[in-house]
Amino acid sequence: MTRLALATVLVVLLSMLPGASHAAAPGVLGTVGNLIREEQPRADGIRHTDTKAIIAGLKAINANTYVYPMAGDDVQWTDLRDEFLPAAAAAGIDVWVLVYSPSQAGCCVSKPFRHDYVAWSREIAKLAASHPNLTGWTVDDYAYDLRTFTPAYLRQMRAAAEAISPDLRFVPTVYYPQFTDAFVAEQIPLMDGVIFPFRDEPYRDTSWPWSLSHQVRQLAQRLPGTEIYLMPYAYPLSHAAQKPTVSYVEAVTRKGVEHVRSGELAGVLQYKLPYHSRDLAWTRPAADNLARTGSGRLSFVVQQNTATKAGMWCGATRTATVTSGTVKRITFHHSDTRGPQDPAGHHVKQLLLNGTVVWERDVTADTAGTWVRATVDVTSRLAGATSATLQWRLYERKAVTNYVVDAGVDDITLTGMTMSDPGVENAAVWTPNLTRQGGPVYCSAQVYHENYGADLGALIAGLYATG
Known part of the structure; x- marks a missing residue:
């Protein structure tokens, strides 16, 4: 019997076993x-x-x-x-x-x-x-x-x-x-x-x-x-x-x-x-590219006609390696689709360091659709540390029933630390580290592909x- 014929027989026999998968x-x-x-x-x-x-x-x-x-x-x-x-x-x-x-x-x-x-x-x-x-x-x-x-x-x-x-x-x-x-x-x-x-x-x-x-x-x-x-x-x-x-x-x-x-x-x-x-x-x-620079950004979303509860969030977490140097800073740009004319106190953009909030900004604080630079000095918090856990997230301070928002983070610069893909150009780097708590608040690494097909x-x- 040839090897091919034997393999065929084995496949047929295996498919006849109880519980054998059609897959x-x-x-x-x-x-x-x-x-x-x-x-x-x-x-x-x-x-x-x-x-x-x-x-x-x-x-x-x-x-x-x-x-x-x-x-x-x-x-x-x-x-x-x-x-x-x-x-x-x-x-x-x-x-x-x-x-x-x-x-x-x-x-x-x-x-x-x-x-x-x-x-x-x-x-x-x-x-x-x-x-x-x-x-x-x-x-x-x-x-x-x-x-x-x-x-x-x-x-x-x-x-x-x-x-x-x-x-x-x-x-x-x-x-x-x-x-x-x-x-x-x-x-x-x-x-x-x-x-x-x-x-x-x-x-x-x-x-x-x-x-x-x-x-x-x-x-x-x-x-x-x-x-x-x-x-x-x-x-x-x-x-x-x-x-x-x-x-x-x-x-x-x-x-x-x-x-x-x-x-x-x-x-x-x-x-x-x-x-x-x-x-x-x-x-x-090109209008589909909502990144500040390059082709990618982090996106944090609550959709229209979607109810949330206080305490829900979605976050993008990364581990940074702390390097030599006396100063440790995290700089990034953030934006969202809301502005000062909208109700405050519901959606809040946050940065957490090792699980502690070190920066936050209400989505109504800045003009809708503008990229704003934020810098957080974490030197004292990282004294003697060799690594740091960073998490950008959208947090629900109060529940909403229909308050759509899309908040973005892009162009991260670290001083005294290193982290791969700080420009959010590779979704594969960020996607495994996305977490949502509660469901209707979700996040993603949105990387634009002109040649989508x-x-x-x-x-x-x-x-x-x-x-």
């Missing part, structure tokens, strides 16, 4: 949406789906799955049928179809079958019967429309598909808070899986990745036997204070791939990853290649 397979790795149209209209006057460009972009990021969005005119359906599915099959790429829910009618209505989801089930199943690489479909924002998607209606949808293509998977998009006990009991048994968009619930941001593993494990425990597909936000999330950064998406994806390997997730599907240079999100405008795509390609 031995690579899992579903891909992206959702961002359909690219051809640059020029064809003879019919329509700019059709640019199948070649999409396939090339997907191959570049090592994706094995693309979720094809049904938005816009009827030509997207015929392009899917006549051109995209055959080309994707030749490239070894599986395809899912995304259909929009009734609650999204203000922006997006899927054609040609609109809000007739039994018809969508039937017609997608017909395509799948002749195109084996059409393996699944989803309804976006599914659980916002449970008056439409009752268990009885879902059974009709499933029956229409199963009569034609029994293997076609229905995997709706459901947000973390929507997995109520009633939903799990009534809806989940009628689904093949769910797409789980990660938004750091209940705070809805795209800056804080550390709640991901907890939420994945909670869903895996509550939905045994149901395939869960993580959807990181590579595209700005509505109502979030900040756009996702390269380091944030990379961190969420890396953790997601780890959960695929552990069997807690069945795959990772980016939300609107800009995978092609013609995507409008491929580059980020290219820089992020290279990282995703590496993660998908090893997935």
